[in-house]
Amino acid sequence: MASKLTQSNRAGWLFAAPGVALMTLFIILPFFLAFAFSLTNQRLASPNPTEYVGFENYSDLLGLAIFTLEPERDEGGEVLRDDDGEIEYPRLRNFTRNNPDYPNLQGKREWFSWQSGENRTVILASDVVFMKALINTFTFVLFVAPIQAGFALCLALLINQKLRGINIFRTVFFMPVVVSIVVVSLLWQFIYSPGDGLLNNVLSGLTFGLWEPRDWLGNTATALPSIMAMSIWQGVGFHMVIWLSGLQTISPTLYEAAEIEGSNKWQTFRYVTWPGLRNTAVLILIVITMQAFALFAQIDVMTSGGPLDSTQVLVFQAVERGYGKQDISGGSTISVILFVIVLIISLIQRYLTRER
Amino acid sequence: MADVRLKDIKKSYGAVDVIKGVDIDIEDGEFVVFVGPSGCGKSTLLRMIAGLEDITAGTLEIGGRVVNDIPAAQRAIAMVFQSYAIFPHMTVRENVAFGLTIAKASKEEKEKKVAEAARILQMEHLLDRRPSQLSGGQRQRVAIGRAIVRKPEVFLFDEPLSNLDAALRLDMRIEIGKLHKSLGATMIYVTHDQVEAMTLADKIVVLKDGYVQQVGAPMDLYHRPQNLFVAGFIGAPSMNFMDVSIGSKEGQTARVHSDIVAEFAAPAWRKGAADGPKATLGIRPQDLHPVEEGGIISGNVTLSERLGTETVIDVKVEDGSRILVSLGEDAVYEPGQAISLGFNPERAHLFAPASDAEKHDAQVAAE
Numbered sequence: 036m037a038s039k040l041t042q043s044n045r046a047g048w049l050f051a052a053p054g055v056a057l058m059t060l061f062i063i064l065p066f067f068l069a070f071a072f073s074l075t076n077q078r079l080a081s082p083n084p085t086e087y088v089g090f091e092n093y094s095d096l097l098g099l100a101i102f103t104l105e106p107e108r109d110e111g112g113e114v115l116r117d118d119d120g121e122i123e124y125p126r127l128r129n130f131t132r133n134n135p136d137y138p139n140l141q142g143k144r145e146w147f148s149w150q151s152g153e154n155r156t157v158i159l160a161s162d163v164v165f166m167k168a169l170i171n172t173f174t175f176v177l178f179v180a181p182i183q184a185g186f187a188l189c190l191a192l193l194i195n196q197k198l199r200g201i202n203i204f205r206t207v208f209f210m211p212v213v214v215s216i217v218v219v220s221l222l223w224q225f226i227y228s229p230g231d232g233l234l235n236n237v238l239s240g241l242t243f244g245l246w247e248p249r250d251w252l253g254n255t256a257t258a259l260p261s262i263m264a265m266s267i268w269q270g271v272g273f274h275m276v277i278w279l280s281g282l283q284t285i286s287p288t289l290y291e292a293a294e295i296e297g298s299n300k301w302q303t304f305r306y307v308t309w310p311g312l313r314n315t316a317v318l319i320l321i322v323i324t325m326q327a328f329a330l331f332a333q334i335d336v337m338t339s340g341g342p343l344d345s346t347q348v349l350v351f352q353a354v355e356r357g358y359g360k361q362d363i364s365g366g367s368t369i370s371v372i373l374f375v376i377v378l379i380i381s382l383i384q385r386y387l388t389r390e391r
Numbered sequence: 392m393a394d395v396r397l398k399d400i401k402k403s404y405g406a407v408d409v410i411k412g413v414d415i416d417i418e419d420g421e422f423v424v425f426v427g428p429s430g431c432g433k434s435t436l437l438r439m440i441a442g443l444e445d446i447t448a449g450t451l452e453i454g455g456r457v458v459n460d461i462p463a464a465q466r467a468i469a470m471v472f473q474s475y476a477i478f479p480h481m482t483v484r485e486n487v488a489f490g491l492t493i494a495k496a497s498k499e500e501k502e503k504k505v506a507e508a509a510r511i512l513q514m515e516h517l518l519d520r521r522p523s524q525l526s527g528g529q530r531q532r533v534a535i536g537r538a539i540v541r542k543p544e545v546f547l548f549d550e551p552l553s554n555l556d557a558a559l560r561l562d563m564r565i566e567i568g569k570l571h572k573s574l575g576a577t578m579i580y581v582t583h584d585q586v587e588a589m590t591l592a593d594k595i596v597v598l599k600d601g602y603v604q605q606v607g608a609p610m611d612l613y614h615r616p617q618n619l620f621v622a623g624f625i626g627a628p629s630m631n632f633m634d635v636s637i638g639s640k641e642g643q644t645a646r647v648h649s650d651i652v653a654e655f656a657a658p659a660w661r662k663g664a665a666d667g668p669k670a671t672l673g674i675r676p677q678d679l680h681p682v683e684e685g686g687i688i689s690g691n692v693t694l695s696e697r698l699g700t701e702t703v704i705d706v707k708v709e710d711g712s713r714i715l716v717s718l719g720e721d722a723v724y725e726p727g728q729a730i731s732l733g734f735n736p737e738r739a740h741l742f743a744p745a746s747d748a749e750k751h752d753a754q755v756a757a758e
Binding site for chain 1: 441442443462463464465468469470472474476477478479480481489490492493494537541
């Protein structure tokens with residue numbers, strides 16, 4: 036059956052062709068190439084031929100093992116302790132390096148561990164840096180998505196008023212979105228700089244000199260939160276505009292009806308505004324989640340994943356591996372994993388926010 | 392239950408005056424309809440009564456209480472909007488109970504009041520549906536239900552039937568009429584549809600350009616319009632207007648004639664109608680009928696529309712102007728046919744001389 040798509044619309048297809056070609060070349064093709072590369076040992080430049088390796092790249096990244104170390108004991112079965120009274124354990128590398136009894140631990144390294152009685156339980160990962168990147172990325176998304184969305188909604192509600200000069204506020208809030216993220220990152224590097232950076236100075240001024248200046252980006256405890264704060268600030272204007280467009284689709288008569296019924300500000304928000312923003316909320320949550328997972332530029336400019344991998348994230352790892360270490364297959368594998376994660380989360384969000 | 396009194400009410404948006412001093416007295420339990428062409432200020436006036444618009448000047452009393460500065464929710468009113476304004480994400484039950492939810496009423500009270508409203512409006516079977524599953528008429532019923540639950544002293548309707556198709560409009564019109572009888576509440580109803588106004592109202596207020604043109608019972612307005620605008624606005628097809636000269640005046644009648652109108656004695660009770668040498672004569676299309684001889688106006692048929700119950704004939708008179716004739720029966724008239732028209736002189740209306748623009752405005756406003 037000849038469909039309408041193929042009939043007498045050659046001009047339409049011609050108009051669409053440049054866009055389709057570019058999207059194929061730069062989005063669709065790389066998407067499938069990434070899948071293909073992730074199953075090989077492809078390198079950026081290598082004299083050796085590419086080989087199919089199956090899911091080895093995935094197991095190299097995602098491999099996990101749990102292992103319980105038992106204390107060293109003397110002949111009488113007593114637990115050996117060192118000079119400080121700490122329990123002595125056999126060295127982990129005895130099990131992970133060429134130990135035929137533990138093939139599942141081969142090549143893995145300690146990610147973290149905890150004490151349980153006399154034993155020590157160790158979680159081992161094939162790729163500890165990747166695991167840190169994974170955790171950091173999720174942490175970033177978990178904080179940024181709700182805070183940025185909520186903050187953007189507050190701003191949208193504030194500027195959705197008929198006040199003189201309200202456009203000035205709209206412009207100001209939207210400005211960071213227009214500025215390149217690299218420039219923003221550089222500026223915030225100054226703000227966060229240790230010693231006499233702007234943030235330290237302001238805090239010191241507010242506390243009359245009691246504030247101890249700190250190295251925001253150089254401290255494992257503050258580096259990731261600092262980047263979160265800056266990312267929220269940078270992106271909030273964009274989402275504010277989307278919320279605003281959602282707010283303006285709500286019919287003014289609904290507000291009037293609520294007013295006549297005696298609804299107060301909070302009730303109006305709860306019964307009129309928020310339900311009316313349902314579709315916008317789904318859109319914003321998905322967009323923020325995807326943007327947050329794609330976190331790269333800020334890390335690249337401000338911390339390069341440091342200090343001590345405390346700001347490693349997935350996209351940064353993908354780029355670092357693919358181009359820094361010329362390991363295209365490794366980078367591709369991370370991209371594919373990221374794709375699957377984002378897909379799953381989007382589906383879950385869609386399910387949770389579905390029309391009931 | 393409450394009466395509503397508007398005293399010299401004015402409304403301006405910056406330098407633009409929309410309502411220019413309106414006095415209306417609405418008695419307790421009365422059904423009052425505001426009509427007028429678009430832009431006459433009727434909706435603004437209703438929204439001022441509702442409390443959705445500030446009152447620039449004048450006083451508004453509801454039930455003997457000045458409510459100028461009292462918020463909408465405390466004016467004991469309920470409003471039904473043209474766009475229904477029902478909440479799309481709530482079921483019918485939740486929509487109807489919305490005011491009670493806001494007031495944190497108990498579940499039993501909600502159940503009881505919603506059931507009562509549903510019974511009055513015969514929509515018990517709709518209570519668990521969502522607005523998207525309802526027709527326009529059912530949605531408007533929900534909006535009216537929400538109003539009933541509030542037990543208001545005054546119901547306000549802002550063109551509630553404008554978004555409905557013709558058949559539904561008739562049904563809902565009858566429903567609203569019944570509702571008024573059963574509740575006995577004061578109702579103020581805004582429309583641009585004169586059929587709604589004529590059928591529903593105890594009292595019609597005709598508005599134009601921010602002024603009240605006439606207040607009166609529907610048949611008063613039809614038979615004794617105070618001015619040319621009201622005469623043209625009420626009645627369909629619109630009243631015919633023609634310029635005439637006044638020959639002589641005796642008491643309440645004046646002898647009038649023109650190039651196209653043979654001399655006859657017209658009632659001239661209206662103020663200013665027969666003071667000068669000129670006047671404007673108005674005759675309703677329904678009052679004209681063809682005569683064999685002794686006709687007062689004559690011309691040629693240019694078009695005849697047969698509607699079954701009536702026949703509308705477009706007549707071109709000697710000076711080139713058009714006159715509409717509406718016969719209450721089916722009749723055949725061919726274009727080009729000469730026709731002579733007579734009428735009961737008692738049914739003629741004499742107005743102060745009006746410009747062509749004024750006549751045109753009055754006739755167009757009704758459409």
